[in-house]
Amino acid sequence: MAKPNRRRPDGPEDANPLNRRLPAEVVSRRRPVQAKAVYEGDFDLPLAASVTTDLREVLAQKPDQRARWMSKAFQQAQDGRVEPKALYDIIAHAKFANDLSDKAGRRMYRIVHANLKLFSAKQARFLESDCMLATQYAATAWGGPADGAGGDGAGGVSSGAAAKAEAAANAMEDMMA
Numbered sequence: 001m002a003k004p005n006r007r008r009p010d011g012p013e014d015a016n017p018l019n020r021r022l023p024a025e026v027v028s029r030r031r032p033v034q035a036k037a038v039y040e041g042d043f044d045l046p047l048a049a050s051v052t053t054d055l056r057e058v059l060a061q062k063p064d065q066r067a068r069w070m071s072k073a074f075q076q077a078q079d080g081r082v083e084p085k086a087l088y089d090i091i092a093h094a095k096f097a098n099d100l101s102d103k104a105g106r107r108m109y110r111i112v113h114a115n116l117k118l119f120s121a122k123q124a125r126f127l128e129s130d131c132m133l134a135t136q137y138a139a140t141a142w143g144g145p146a147d148g149a150g151g152d153g154a155g156g157v158s159s160g161a162a163a164k165a166e167a168a169a170n171a172m173e174d175m176m177a
Helices: 055-060 063-079 084-091 102-114 121-130 132-137 153-176
Strands: none
Touching: 055 084, 063 084, 063 102, 084 121, 102 121, 102 132, 121 132
């Protein structure tokens, strides 16, 4: 009967290289968790709720809905949630200004004019003077003559009151949006 081998398997006399290997380690490469961006005043608004920048969806909206869409889109563009190029492509489209009421068209032109700093110089120049929205509503956007309404003394007073009422209504709409 043979004597049992009492040598240590990891001893110096063992010639097997697998017995002296380093212990195995598991290495995982974890991706860092991105912190959610917090916008001032938008604590209940998730980041995924940005406006659509699909041209077909925007043109399918009613004219008044397009005006609301545009004001929200510019707010989100200022926050960095929407690309200004996508807004430019939609606003510069010829059908974007179709079927707008005078009030909505003037308001939309004022919004575009106030946010021209988001666009390049060439885009801003086009939006300010050559796009359909500008050609239709630029002359009357800031209370100029609407529909060729000339004026006697009483007409001037009522147009001033109407402009004041429209400004108050626009301020109320901005607060509600």
